[in-house]
Amino acid sequence: xxxxxxxxxxxxxxxxxxxxxxxxxxxxxxxxxxxxxxxxxxxxxxxxxxxxxxxxxxxxxxxxxxxxxxxxxxxxxxxxxxxxxxxxxxxxxxxxxxxxxxxxxxxxxxxxxxxxxxxxxxxxxxxxxxxxxxxxxxxxxxxxxxxxxxxxxxxxxxxxxxxxxxxxxxxxxxxxxxxxx
Numbered sequence: 001x002x003x004x005x006x007x008x009x010x011x012x013x014x015x016x017x018x019x020x021x022x023x024x025x026x027x028x029x030x031x032x033x034x035x036x037x038x039x040x041x042x043x044x045x046x047x048x049x050x051x052x053x054x055x056x057x058x059x060x061x062x063x064x065x066x067x068x069x070x071x072x073x074x075x076x077x078x079x080x081x082x083x084x085x086x087x088x089x090x091x092x093x094x095x096x097x098x099x100x101x102x103x104x105x106x107x108x109x110x111x112x113x114x115x116x117x118x119x120x121x122x123x124x125x126x127x128x129x130x131x132x133x134x135x136x137x138x139x140x141x142x143x144x145x146x147x148x149x150x151x152x153x154x155x156x157x158x159x160x161x162x163x164x165x166x167x168x169x170x171x172x173x174x175x176x177x178x179x180x181x
Contacts, residue, residue, distance in 0.1 A: 004121050004151045007128035010170035011136040012181055013145050016060075016068040017042040017164045025097050029089035029110070029143075032063050039068070042164035046072035049166065049181070054134035058127055060084035060141060068164065069139040083123025086141035087116050103157065120147040137166070152176040 017039030021028035035043065046068075059069040061080045069078050090110025092100055106112035127136050138144075146157035148169060153176050161167065166181035
């Protein structure tokens with residue numbers, strides 16, 4: 001699906017800190033699960049990063065992303081955006097990761113992969129086109145990062161991104177390059 005119009009500027013994606021679902025190996029998707037103590041520590045560690053310019057902080061409305069953003073960016077205004085939420089895995093929510101269906105299949109009562117790609121493309125394009133000054137920092141989920149890779153980098157979802165690790169996406173020709181910030 002590469003070839004989608006590129007966002008108008010660079011941006012950073014950060015997957016939330018470790019959650020109880022991550023630690024226990026189950027599908028959380030849109031299920032609102034809390035950060036573990038380790039996940040909160042991961043988020044707090046981000047507060048020490050130095051950014052090269054002003055930032056704007058956006059987060060998924062799910063508590064794991066909001067809490068990560070609040071701990072990582074104390075004193076910054078936080079803007080929630082529903083388009084940054086994780087994929088809805090429908091009947092697979094709460095089941096072991098090993099039960100997760102192939103990405104291309106639409107889970108019963110869940111969100112299809114093409115619909116998610118469209119949502120992510122629209123959301124990131126919107127947030128990067130906003131007239132605000134500063135580097136957009138988007139605290140989100142593994143599925144969002146994987147969708148961005150499909151849309152604008154290699155065309156492949158790649159490995160599950162690490163928790164609480166800033167990934168910078170910037171223009172590189174007709175695609176985006178991804179690197180750890």
